[in-house]
Amino acid sequence: MIKLVGLNKYYYLGKTPLHVLKDVDLEIGSGELVSIMGSSGSGKSTLLNILGILDSYQSGEYYLDNHLVKDLSQRKAAKYRNQFLGFIFQSFNLLNYKTAVENVALPLYYQGVPRKKRNALAMEYLEKVNLLDRAEHLPSELSGGQQQRVAIARALIANPKVILADEPTGALDSETSNEVMNLFRMVNKEGITVVIVTHENEIAAQTDRLIRLRDGVIDHHVVQNQTSG
Amino acid sequence: MILDRDNWHEVYVVLSRNPLRTFLTAFGVFWGIFMLIVMLGSGKGLQNGVQADFGSYATNSMFIWAQGTSMPYKGLPANRYFELNNRDVEVLFDRIPEIQTIAPRTQLGGYGENTDISRNNIKGSFSVMGDVPELMEINPKKIKEGRFLNHFDVLEKRKVAVIGRRVKDVLFDLDEDALGQSISINGVYFTVIGVFDVFNEATSDEDEIETIFIPISTFQQAFNRGENIGWMSIMTKADAHIADIEDKVKSVLADQHSVHPDDKRAFGSWNMEKQFLKMQNLFTGINFLIWIVGIGTLLAGVIGISNIMLIVVKERTKEIGVRKALGAYPWSIISQIVLEAITLTSIAGYLGLIAGVATLEGVNRLLVKFEVKSEMFQNPEVDFKVAITATGIIIIAGAIAGLIPAQKAARINPVIALKTEG
Numbered sequence: 001m002i003k004l005v006g007l008n009k010y011y012y013l014g015k016t017p018l019h020v021l022k023d024v025d026l027e028i029g030s031g032e033l034v035s036i037m038g039s040s041g042s043g044k045s046t047l048l049n050i051l052g053i054l055d056s057y058q059s060g061e062y063y064l065d066n067h068l069v070k071d072l073s074q075r076k077a078a079k080y081r082n083q084f085l086g087f088i089f090q091s092f093n094l095l096n097y098k099t100a101v102e103n104v105a106l107p108l109y110y111q112g113v114p115r116k117k118r119n120a121l122a123m124e125y126l127e128k129v130n131l132l133d134r135a136e137h138l139p140s141e142l143s144g145g146q147q148q149r150v151a152i153a154r155a156l157i158a159n160p161k162v163i164l165a166d167e168p169t170g171a172l173d174s175e176t177s178n179e180v181m182n183l184f185r186m187v188n189k190e191g192i193t194v195v196i197v198t199h200e201n202e203i204a205a206q207t208d209r210l211i212r213l214r215d216g217v218i219d220h221h222v223v224q225n226q227t228s229g
Numbered sequence: 230m231i232l233d234r235d236n237w238h239e240v241y242v243v244l245s246r247n248p249l250r251t252f253l254t255a256f257g258v259f260w261g262i263f264m265l266i267v268m269l270g271s272g273k274g275l276q277n278g279v280q281a282d283f284g285s286y287a288t289n290s291m292f293i294w295a296q297g298t299s300m301p302y303k304g305l306p307a308n309r310y311f312e313l314n315n316r317d318v319e320v321l322f323d324r325i326p327e328i329q330t331i332a333p334r335t336q337l338g339g340y341g342e343n344t345d346i347s348r349n350n351i352k353g354s355f356s357v358m359g360d361v362p363e364l365m366e367i368n369p370k371k372i373k374e375g376r377f378l379n380h381f382d383v384l385e386k387r388k389v390a391v392i393g394r395r396v397k398d399v400l401f402d403l404d405e406d407a408l409g410q411s412i413s414i415n416g417v418y419f420t421v422i423g424v425f426d427v428f429n430e431a432t433s434d435e436d437e438i439e440t441i442f443i444p445i446s447t448f449q450q451a452f453n454r455g456e457n458i459g460w461m462s463i464m465t466k467a468d469a470h471i472a473d474i475e476d477k478v479k480s481v482l483a484d485q486h487s488v489h490p491d492d493k494r495a496f497g498s499w500n501m502e503k504q505f506l507k508m509q510n511l512f513t514g515i516n517f518l519i520w521i522v523g524i525g526t527l528l529a530g531v532i533g534i535s536n537i538m539l540i541v542v543k544e545r546t547k548e549i550g551v552r553k554a555l556g557a558y559p560w561s562i563i564s565q566i567v568l569e570a571i572t573l574t575s576i577a578g579y580l581g582l583i584a585g586v587a588t589l590e591g592v593n594r595l596l597v598k599f600e601v602k603s604e605m606f607q608n609p610e611v612d613f614k615v616a617i618t619a620t621g622i623i624i625i626a627g628a629i630a631g632l633i634p635a636q637k638a639a640r641i642n643p644v645i646a647l648k649t650e651g
Contacts, residue, residue: 054554054643074559074639082556089647093551097242102235110556115233158556 001161001193002028002051007060009046009216020046021057022216028195030161033188035196035204038213045166047213048197052085052164053077065161082110086155086192088165092147094139100150101126101135107158118157125153129183145176152183156192163187165196169203181206240569243541254537255577257530258626262578262619265523266585266611272519274592274609276512280505281607287464288505289471290367293478293498294460295486302489311486312457315449321461324481327469330366333458335359335448337415346441348400348412355396356440357414359448359458367462370437375408375423382422382444388451390419393438394426412441417451419443471502524622531574531626538570538634542641549638550646563635570631571624578623586611 009021020043028034038044049055050062053069062069064084072080081087086107094103101122108118126132129149139147148168155163165184169177181203188194196207204210210222244251297310318331337357338344346353362378370377373394382389390412392400401407407421419441427437449455463478465471479496482488488495542549549562589609596607 049644052554054647078553078556078558081554085556087554089551093547093554093647095548095551097239098235106552107555109233109235110558110561115235154555 001030001032001065002026002195003061003063005061005063007050007057007062009043009050009055009057020216021050024060024216024218026211026218028193030193031188031191033185033194033196033208034211035198035207035209036211036213037198037201037204038219039199041215042213043216044197044213048164048166048195051162051195052087053081078110082107082158084161086158086160086163088148088151088155088163088168090167090170092139092144092151092171094147094150094154096139099136099138100131100142103139103150104153104157106154111158122153122157125157126150128156129153143176144172145179148172148176148180149183152180152187156187160192162193162195165194167198168196169198169200174202177203236565236568239565240572243545243569244573250537251573254533255573257533258527258574258577258623259530259581259584261523261527261530262581262623263585263588264526265519265619266582266616267588268519268523269516269615270585270589270609270611271606272512272515273611274589274606275515276508277610278607279508279512287367288501289467289469290462290464291471291475291478291498291500291502292460292462293475293482293496295482296494296497298488298492299494300489300492302492303487305487311488312459313461313482313486314456314458316456317458317482317485318461320485321463321478321481325474325477327465327474328463328478329466330363330464332361332364332367332462333445333460334364334462335445335452335454335457335459337448337452345415346396346400346412348410351400353396353399355393356436357448358440358442359445359452359454360442361445364442364462367464369428370425371428373424373426375421377423377425378442378444383446386446386450387444388417388419388447389422389443390414391423391425391442392421393440394424395438396441397424414441414443415452419447471500475500527622527626530577531630534570534574534627534630535633538566538631539637541569542566542634542638545638546641546646547649549641550643550649553641553643554647559639563632563639566635566638567628567631570634571627574623574627574630578620578626582616582619582623586616 004024004026007021007024007026008019010017010019012018024047036044036047046055050057051064053064053072056071064080067080069080094100095106098106101119104122104125105115105118108121113121123132123135126135129152131146131149131153134142134146134150139150142150148171163184168184169180172180177200184194184196185206194207196203198204205224208224210224212219212222293313295311295313298305298307301307313333315333318333321328321331335358338355343354344357346355346357360378361383362380365377375391377391378389381387392407392412397407400412401410407424410421411418412421413419425438425442443451445458449457463471463474465474475498479498480490482496483490483492486495549557552562589611592609
């Protein structure tokens with residue numbers, strides 16, 4: 001599903017370029033549940049941004065579902081993000097003036113789905129994350145865990161192949177963290193590839209494979225939980 | 230997509246998030262359009278006022294009169310006085326085919342000269358004009374009662390008179406019928422056959438309601454003018470230019486009256502078309518200036534909107550980043566920002582348009598209510614075409630105002646945007 005070949009990423013700040021990702025080779029199969037760990041500055045966020053086609057890279061290749069993702073036009077990148085990817089953020093990033101159901105429906109808006117149809121579908125996904133009764137609530141009226149569940153429903157609605165989660169439980173207590181992780185596993189069981197960036201060992205332990213990043217290089221893979229996936 | 234209710238909801242949310250700021254920004258555009266409309270309307274009012282001053286004279290008409298020679302010619306001395314006469318009318322018709330109508334005219338009274346008009350024991354002093362029926366073509370009047378002079382009146386030298394509204398008011402009682410009654414002009418009795426009014430009172434025509442018209446032939450006989458006439462009003466055919474005819478008329482008359490061909494001062498003339506064009510150019514200039522100032526004011530308002538939209542984009546950086554991550558096309562982000570700018574300018578501009586038109590209408594009402602008859606200002610108005618143009622300008626201005634911020638929004642780097650707080 002995801003394949004990186006000799007990928008290099010530099011940031012040009014000041015005179016000397018900062019080599020953030022160094023010759024990264026990585027393969028994540030379809031339906032895998034993977035976590036990426038690493039200390040701050042290890043390049044894990046950059047890696048996730050590149051996987052999410054939010055950032056570019058200088059050399060190497062990135063294949064997403066066998067499509068080469070390199071130097072895409074803004075339009076093409078938007079299309080790939082909409083079709084293939086679902087994002088989950090640490091701070092949820094719901095639009096504060098839209099209700100839960102409108103937030104969930106947003107990706108479908110960019111596919112040109114009519115309002116009635118996309119809101120109906122959004123209701124289905126809210127049911128999936130067990131928030132049907134909160135459909136008409138604004139994000140400010142929801143708890144952190146509920147907001148993250150709305151965000152997951154939003155990431156799922158466009159039927160993506162890959163879910164990219166950046167510290168999805170970073171702002172949640174352990175109980176709600178577990179709820180969210182249960183959701184991820186449920187999603188993963190349906191065949192969607194899930195990539196979670198985290199610094200919490202308990203979270204990483206619940207994934208099939210742990211990828212540890214250090215100074216822009218993949219330090220090692222830990223294969224765990226062979227049973228799932 | 231533009232009709233999607235969510236789009237409009239977003240526009241509402243963004244614009245109502247900071248109502249005072251939105252109001253102040255919108256006011257810039259409101260004021261721009263308001264000023265443009267009020268200035269254009271006032272310019273039109275000025276034009277209406279000044280053009281009405283031309284009275285109802287046809288613009289393809291001219292006056293010509295004799296004012297004495299300034300050069301000796303054919304043995305005749307300079308400073309010789311002569312008068313135009315009936316024969317000149319025929320000769321001009323013969324020699325200048327472009328002439329449509331000639332009205333030879335004579336006058337008693339006016340210019341400080343007194344006339345003695347009386348009926349029973351009521352006396353008054355009014356201008357008395359000797360005229361032909363053709364005058365109605367060159368300088369139309371509104372006939373209130375009876376009729377104007379006709380050819381038989383002139384041919385038979387009838388002692389008939391058509392009197393102005395105010396003449397009637399002075400000489401007759403309020404409910405008295407003037408038609409068929411006799412009035413005395415310098416001791417000669419005339420029968421009233423008609424009463425007229427002018428079309429537009431706030432003009433030089435106003436003097437005319439104090440005027441009495443009698444057939445020119447009767448005038449010449451009754452007041453011992455022989456064949457002489459005071460001046461002529463000449464109107465050309467529709468396709469001819471009065472300015473071209475003016476010189477021809479002068480040379481024909483010079484020939485008739487043994488005036489040196491180069492004697493510029495022998496004839497006085499007044500060409501309506503020339504004056505009219507002069508005025509028209511003046512007002513084209515004024516209008517041009519108004520548009521420049523108006524568009525400038527509007528531009529200031531639009532720049533204000535553009536600035537605010539830039540701030541709005543900055544405030545929404547994170548949101549735009551999220552939208553991009555969810556797969557928003559650049560176009561959908563651009564169109565949303567432009568839609569917001571157009572909405573804001575359209576509402577503000579439309580209110581400005583309405584306020585401007587209402588102001589003009591209000592001024593107009595006041596002018597009418599208090600019967601203000603200014604020679605310089607009359608009936609301020611904005612025609613429909615200008616209103617449509619202004620509306621178009623507003624929408625285009627809104628789009629331009631939104632374009633720069635929108636492009637900035639579309640260029641936002643999602644990685645950086647997602648890191649911003651807010």
